[in-house]
Amino acid sequence: MDKLKKVLSGEDGGNADGAGILERANEASTLAWRTRMKGFLICFTLGMLCSILGTCMLWLPLFGLAVFAVLYSVGNICALASTMFLVGPLRQLKSMCAKERAFATIIMLVCLALTLCSAFWWKSNGLALLFCVLQLLAFTWYGLSYVPFARDGIIKLCSLCF
Numbered sequence: 453m454d455k456l457k458k459v460l461s462g463e464d465g466g467n468a469d470g471a472g473i474l475e476r477a478n479e480a481s482t483l484a485w486r487t488r489m490k491g492f493l494i495c496f497t498l499g500m501l502c503s504i505l506g507t508c509m510l511w512l513p514l515f516g517l518a519v520f521a522v523l524y525s526v527g528n529i530c531a532l533a534s535t536m537f538l539v540g541p542l543r544q545l546k547s548m549c550a551k552e553r554a555f556a557t558i559i560m561l562v563c564l565a566l567t568l569c570s571a572f573w574w575k576s577n578g579l580a581l582l583f584c585v586l587q588l589l590a591f592t593w594y595g596l597s598y599v600p601f602a603r604d605g606i607i608k609l610c611s612l613c614f
Contacts, residue, residue: 483537491537499530521571521580525564528591532560553597560590 483491506523509516536544548557563586570580596602 482540488537492534495530495534495537499527499532499534501527502530503527517575517577517580518571521567521584524584525567525587528560528564528587532591548594553594556590556594556597560587560594563587563590 502523504527506520506527509523510520512519539547547553563583567580567583567587570576570583593603596606
């Protein structure tokens with residue numbers, strides 16, 4: 453808390469550039485490990501519940517697709533945001549933009565936006581489902597980038613099957 457007070461009052465004689473401010477704010481806003489774990493579990497569970505509930509709502513007549521698209525996309529955002537509790541927001545954003553994850557991150561976010569566009573503006577059930585599947589695949593590929601050699605194993609397995 454003292455670090456945050458120093459940063460906000462300008463008494464911290466550190467680096468004055470934008471990255472230094474973000475890093476100092478990130479350091480000043482640290483949470484206890486127990487609080488981080490609770491936040492992660494709550495956010496991740498909420499994300500999974502939203503995704504499952506959205507899948508159940510898919511078969512409702514009239515407005516089922518729109519509800520599905522919103523809940524499924526909110527669920528993916530919550531699941532992705534849950535890791536920010538573990539590593540911090542700045543480190544998470546840097547990690548998402550790292551060379552090995554940038555493509556999967558971009559595909560995931562674009563498909564998320566296109567899922568919502570398909571459901572609300574274009575009213576196309578097929579496109580919404582396609583973008584949800586692509587969103588799931590990109591999120592899985594993104595998650596596999598954190599497991600050593602997981603992507604290589606999946607590529608080798610697919611090359612053996614096809």
